[in-house]
Amino acid sequence: MNLLRHLGFMFLGVLAFYRPNDPLNLYVIGFGCLVGFIYSLLCKGFMHRALRLLNIKLKREIGKSPIEKAVALGGLFILPFAFLAGLSTLWFGWTLTTSFVTTGVTAIGTAAGMEFSKLTGKPKLKNTLITSGMAWVFSTLWTMGIPFLVHAPGFLEGGASLVKSFFGVN
């Protein structure tokens, strides 16, 4: 489940930096994968820890693992968004990756809250609020962060070319 979620976010990361005129640029693909992977780790980690902190008594009763599993199961909800983002970017040529990520992360937050409510036996407002709040924070992080990072693959490529030129490698 974790691997599928990581792959979904890594693919969304690649699409966020996608260059239609240079689709197989390894720097873009590598950087997109890295950004997606870090985002996926942070998203799951923060959601998981926040739920654990808010439900210390439950954590003592059932342990960390079921809470982690509930969040991981909710994370699967990113997959349709990743697939459709790929379809829209690579097939239709639309640039809507940010919309796909923000709606996908919101769906993850809702799903994680739902999965977690099965552990508690009934939905609790604080858990719904924390997962939805986290989803909102991470959506904003992606929306605000990607424009800052958009030139990073170009800088990486330029830096690598410079280093290669020092060593006389083409």
Next chain:
Amino acid sequence: MQDSTSLNQLPPSTTVPSKNPISMILTMMMNPKAAIESGLSHFPWFVSLLISSLAFGTFFIQTGLDLYKTGQEPLTYVLIQLVLGLAFGAIVIPLIGLLIWPIIRLKKGTLKLTESISLACLSYGATLIYGIVGLCFSLLLGWKTALAFGATGVLWSLGPLMISLRTATKGDTVLAVVLTTLVGAAILFAWQALQYIS
């Protein structure tokens, strides 16, 4: 992943069933699980059909308006888009409800056919809200809104659709994810095909 918990054992819903379309749209957006568990049988299926029809009508007309504003298409094209959108929401979306109904029944779900159609149609409540807001921005401020509001509204509906399907299939998350992906892809292709034809 098949969940061993049955619907009856899932946490009780907190929403009172409603026949009010606005209340139902909002419940489907914010708590689709509660809407499925308590509200669908009380909600007239033809009203849900109207909701999806209007949702895609407001989405498609924005596509027409965007092209009309740039002078690429005449006003009749805008009207054609509106009619296509209304028809799309009234025919294609209920058809999706019809197609997923046997799958829900195979997973021992208890939804009736009309409820399955309502599930598919009401999932697009968010699209209707985005469509109305986008149309206002398009007509009043002259913005190009088809992608920013129209397509985004369709995306926002994927979450409620996925949670509704998960609830209807008795907690089968993987099946809900797969079905939502297929439905989402089918809608994108159908929309693109209609744009091409028109």
